[in-house]
Amino acid sequence: MSAKTLYDKLWQNHLVEQREDGSALIYIDRHLIHEVTSPQAFEGLRLAGRQPWRRDANLAVPDHNVPTESAERAGGVAAIADPVSRLQVQTLDENCADFDLVKFDINDVRQGIVHVVGPEQGATLPGMTVVCGDSHTSTHGALGALAHGIGTSEVEHVLATQTLIQQKMRNMLVRIDGRLQPGVTAKDVVLAVIGKIGTAGGTGYAIEFGGQVIRDMSMEGRMTVCNMSIEAGARMGMVAVDDTTLEYVKGRAYAPSGKMWEQAEAAWRDLHSDEGAHFDAIVELRGEDIKPQVTWGTSPEMVLPIDGYLPEPDSIEDSSRKAAVTRALEYMGLAAGSAITDIRPDRVFIGSCTNSRIEDLREAAAVVKGKKVADSIKQALVVPGSGEVKKQAEAEGLDQVFIEAGMEWREPGCSMCLAMNADKLGPGEHCASTSNRNFEGRQGIGGRTHLVSPAMAAAAAVAGHFVDVRDW
Amino acid sequence: MKAFTVETGLVAPMDRANVDTDLIIPKQFLKSIKRSGFGPNLFDELRYLDEGQPGEDCSQRPLNTEFPLNFPRYQGASILLARENFGCGSSREHAPWALEDYGFRCVIAPSFADIFYNNCFKNGVLPIALDGATVSRLFDEMYASEGYQLTVDLRQQKVVTPSGEEIPFEVDEFRRHCLLEGLDDIGLTLKSADAIRSYEQKMRQQSPWLFDVIK
Structure with a gap:
């Protein structure tokens, strides 16, 4: 038997039917549902008179539209001030009731960002195929799962058939060997990868992240890395199963236990690429070389280390790249050649499916503890990824650390990552954000996003401009 | 889904790389629970000078006259020419x-991002990837000639320019078939219902932890 990659194994294990035209029918173990990309899929089921194929494969939770202000949140769905957001969350409630699917309510302690909730509840497990109508579904690949985002037509397809029609991707290995410097985190690693291969570098590939840096990383860190695979162009990113994975999964609400755990563990131990498996592309980075990263432009690949200087369009030969850099500098209101450390955020956002887990909050709290947010910062938001994360953070006193520093402690949700609720940037405002996309208008029309790690966002909040957290 | 066989139409430009789906349709319009009516808000932040809201009458909004889709010469376009x-x-x-x-x-x-590329085929929209030099040439030809049209023939997998030049393109067989016939792929997949059931039966034995846990 020839050596297989982790992706090859996951694909093979879920293959229902290989067709002559090159397409394949792939079985889906877990389907996660949120309020934004599902209403049209449920409508499609109704119109065709179809029922979900397997109810117990689905788990729904509202996250994109939910208010994060405690007062508004306390009133539940009926109290959501924006009527359009309220209707969307209500529609999810109704659809899950009509089709008898399990859903965590807006104020259930298990509610949160769907990509935080899945692993936290053990609803996503090693070896599964996991899909959701959200591109950051790649997050779940950290568990050794085959996980990717889908469109709404495919949401309907999964609901109706428990499968997807797929073409096999090519294999890419991103290997990060060596060790990270203190203060450098998973977010910096993935931003450095994107800076190296570009936002289309992973298009057509399934990425496996490996190497000593990934092996040494916590599950939270691996989720941050896999989460942003999509910003490198790859629908899915994954990490081989090891002791770290198994320790994380054990004891979770929906994870197997007892005899079944032993059976599952034995199967999961095989979820790694075999020695000598073929990768169509290999990208290598050294952990020691990675510095804290800050994006300066309007695409995640427009990223520099903290000691970097913005590009000068005049020195760029390629006309399309020159145009892109010129446009990005203009949109961001930044001068060519200026230092990253001269950028002064107006707001700070710590949260999102990339960086809102307990480890992220601990990292940010350690930086701001005993300090105050700079006067020039209009707002610093900390939005935990789920009710469980919030509860844990409060038990550790992290909420008090943030509040004493002058930050706002909020209820869980997607929040300012994509500004579908009330949390957004004003035109021209700069934001130090732990989210995943710095596209034009992403965090509010005219808003200017700088993607950073939680520690870097926290340090910028205190200093009033970007600083090297390695010197903190 | 509307079938796609041959389309002859006016070509309009979206002349920048890395156009993201936030730019194609900004988040506030995602709050809709319907599938239709998004056209007036396509490229909303570039097309209009004000901030668009869902449900608003866009005919009353101030247009950004510097954005090509608002130029008279591109009105009625059915083929979009874009970058990497x-x-x-x-x-x-x-x-x-x-x-x-x-x-x-x-x-x-x-080139296209993978998820977007896949989503197009589900909606009767054909994404065609051609090499960068060819796309640049089509941009030049389009800018040079008002009323520039292309013919896209999915059956024969070629793009035909006004000069009669034929440019072949690749598309995988299953997607081509569904688009040509305008097929509902859920209906197609359900023809494999027995194969799905027997796969499930096997997995219930092999990996019982995957079943009956969330209920």
């Missing part, structure tokens, strides 16, 4: 819904 990595970012299918609702049946670019 078109459709990157969010998986929102609202992006092809907005393109289709506006009137675009085809997008030609050097």
Whole structure:
């Protein structure tokens, strides 16, 4: 038997039917549902008179539209001030009731960002195929799962058939060997990868992240890395199963236990690429070389280390790249050649499916503890990824650390990552954000996003401009 | 789904790389629970000078007259010419819904993001990847000649320029078939219901932890 990659194994294990035209029918173990990309899929089921194929494969939770202000949140769905957001969350409630699917309510302690909730509840497990109508579904690949985002037509397809029609991707290995410097985190690693291969570098590939840096990383860190695979162009990113994975999964609400755990563990131990498996592309980075990263432009690949200087369009030969850099500098209101450390955020956002887990909050709290947010910062938001994360953070006193520093402690949700609720940037405002996309208008029309790690966002909040957290 | 066989139409430009789906259809319009009506908000932040809100009458809004889709010469376009990595970012299918609702049946670019590419085929929109030099040449020809049209023939897998030049393109067989016939692929998949059931039966034995846990 020839050596297989982790992706090859996951694909093979879920293959229902290989067709002559090159397409394949792939079985889906877990389907996660949120309020934004599902209403049209449920409508499609109704119109065709179809029922979900397997109810117990689905788990729904509202996250994109939910208010994060405690007062508004306390009133539940009926109290959501924006009527359009309220209707969307209500529609999810109704659809899950009509089709008898399990859903965590807006104020259930298990509610949160769907990509935080899945692993936290053990609803996503090693070896599964996991899909959701959200591109950051790649997050779940950290568990050794085959996980990717889908469109709404495919949401309907999964609901109706428990499968997807797929073409096999090519294999890419991103290997990060060596060790990270203190203060450098998973977010910096993935931003450095994107800076190296570009936002289309992973298009057509399934990425496996490996190497000593990934092996040494916590599950939270691996989720941050896999989460942003999509910003490198790859629908899915994954990490081989090891002791770290198994320790994380054990004891979770929906994870197997007892005899079944032993059976599952034995199967999961095989979820790694075999020695000598073929990768169509290999990208290598050294952990020691990675510095804290800050994006300066309007695409995640427009990223520099903290000691970097913005590009000068005049020195760029390629006309399309020159145009892109010129446009990005203009949109961001930044001068060519200026230092990253001269950028002064107006707001700070710590949260999102990339960086809102307990480890992220601990990292940010350690930086701001005993300090105050700079006067020039209009707002610093900390939005935990789920009710469980919030509860844990409060038990550790992290909420008090943030509040004493002058930050706002909020209820869980997607929040300012994509500004579908009330949390957004004003035109021209700069934001130090732990989210995943710095596209034009992403965090509010005219808003200017700088993607950073939680520690870097926290340090910028205190200093009033970007600083090297390695010197903190 | 509307079938796609041959489309002859006016070509309009979206002349920048890495156009993301947030730019194609901004987040505030994702709050809709319908599939239609996104056309007036396609490229909303570039097309209008004010901030668009869902449900608003866009005919009353101030247009950005510097944005090409607002130029008189591109009105009625059905083919969009674009640059590298078109459709990157969010998986929102609202992006092809907005393109289709506006009137675009085809997008030609050097490359597409994977999820967007896949979503197009589910909505009767044909994404065609041609090499960068060819796309640049089509941009030049389009800018040089007002009323520039292309013919896209999915059956024969070729793009035909006004000069009669034929440019072949690749598309995988299953997607081509569904688009040519306008097929509902759920209906097709359900023909394999027995294969899905027997796979499930096998997995219930092999990996029982995958079943009956969330209920």
